[in-house]
Amino acid sequence: MTGIVLDIDDTLYDRQKLISDAAGEVLGITFDEQQRRRFVDEFYRCSDSNLARLERGEITTVESNSWRYGTVMEMFGLGDINAGHRAAELYLSMQSSMAVSPLLSATLDRISVIDDVILGIITAGQAGHQWSKFDRLGLDRWVDRDRTIVAGEVGYTKPDVRIFEMMEDRLGLTPENLWMVGDSMKHDIIGAAGARWHTIWFDRRGSSSDISGVSYRPDFTVHSEDELCDALCSVCVTNIPLT
Ligand SMILES: [Mg+2]
Incomplete structure (x- = not known):
């Protein structure tokens, strides 16, 4: 057996495609492959910071993703926490097409x-x-x-x-x-x-x-x-x- x-x-x-597509749409930009990979790498790195709180139910998935999107957008000078929140909401709705x-x-x-x-x-x-x-x-x-x-x-x-x-x-x-x-x-x-x-x-x-x-x-x-x-x-x- x-x-x-x-x-x-x-x-x-392919979750990473949804993640970068949602960010690109909110920011009104099209990532090239290198930018997309860097954005997704940083987004995933941020997960280590709040996954435990998420799994304990202390924060929601949208709250966690809003913070992650906002943090990475600020890191690259692309947006702020508000844009991060919009991307997290869009990402959630895009998951219906997964x-x-x-x-x-x-x-x-x-x-x-x-x-x-x-x-x-x-x-x-x-x-x-x-x-x-x-x-x-x-x-x-x-x-x-x-x-x-x-x-x-x-x-x-x-x-x-x-x-x-x-x-x-x-x-x-x-x-x-x-x-x-x-x-x-x-x-x-x-x-x-x-x-x-x-x-x-x-x-x-x-x-x-x-x-x-x-x-x-x-x-x-x-x-x-x-x-x-x-x-x-x-x-x-x-x-x-x-x-
Ligand atoms: Mg996985």
Whole structure:
């Protein structure tokens, strides 16, 4: 039996595009690729400052994102906290259009029906917000709700090894049979490695800064959804029946 545990944000859908699109629209600018990457990198860096408060329910997702947008806009001289708040509201409304890509959907369709493969999800963030993403993305097509752990509900978050051990109990599997799939080296991959799981790192942002000082190397590092789907199929290959 193989357990494949997925992160949601920037793993199952392209969150960073929504983040930069909302900022660009509010500011009336079009980022070039380098600007977009710098903006998103700083936006994600800000998350470390208030994720714990968000998951404890002390601030809302919109409050957290307003602060993050405002901080990054001020950093680059593009806007202020008011513009940040407008971007956070727009980002929230744009999330209604989020979707799992046809390619990734087809791969999940394929691997989720394999008898010896179980899928799970571990996601960071505030519970209501993450469950609404779960519903909007239609993730119950592939993952049971009781095999989904939202950090905001359990009192600790990635990379805390306890959240991975909780998933081991939920799936009834041991580390050597478990794979974590996520975009964050610091949270998804280092956390899972600490629990002695196998790992697939989806380096969607090409974030070499994410691995500075990190000696651990994931089992797979992929840079596109094509490569991610190939890696998922490789992990399952011994479990996929011959047709
Ligand atoms: Mg993520």
